[in-house]
Amino acid sequence: MALSATTYVGDVPAQQDWSRALILALPILAPPSAQATPWLRKFGAVSTGFASGWMRVRGMRRRRTVNRGFVLSDHVDWPGLMGTIEATAAERIWVTHGYTPLVVRYL
Numbered sequence: 477m478a479l480s481a482t483t484y485v486g487d488v489p490a491q492q493d494w495s496r497a498l499i500l501a502l503p504i505l506a507p508p509s510a511q512a513t514p515w516l517r518k519f520g521a522v523s524t525g526f527a528s529g530w531m532r533v534r535g536m537r538r539r540r541t542v543n544r545g546f547v548l549s550d551h552v553d554w555p556g557l558m559g560t561i562e563a564t565a566a567e568r569i570w571v572t573h574g575y576t577p578l579v580v581r582y583l
Contacts, residue, residue, distance in 0.1 A: 485499065494519040494520055495521075497519075499522075511541065523543045523544065524542040524543050524544070525542055525543060525544040525546060526540050526542045526544075526545055526546070527545075527546040527547075527548040528545075528546075529548065529549030529551065531545035531546060531547045531548075532547050551574075557579075561583070569583055571583075
């Protein structure tokens with residue numbers, strides 16, 4: 477299944493109507509501290525969500541001050557991770573946390 481076309485927010489004119497848009501922001505680009513900033517206000521009325529394994533913890537959505545929480549863990553088992561890398565024939569792998577030296581050495 478193909479993904480829909482995407483647009484980089486910085487390339488869109490300021491008067492863009494965002495009312496029907498799904499805006500995905502990486503935590504490194506738009507952390508929770510971005511709430512109530514001019515950057516977020518340019519989208520008008522928003523409903524926020526957060527995807528993390530932490531959303532399974534009771535009260536975490538409220539503590540994160542988001543409207544919706546989606547349980548999606550970034551942790552994976554070794555066979556699952558290696559199987560995914562092999563199945564996708566990925567040429568570039570970014571190892572960001574965990575047993576990074578071990579994974580890098582193995583790959």
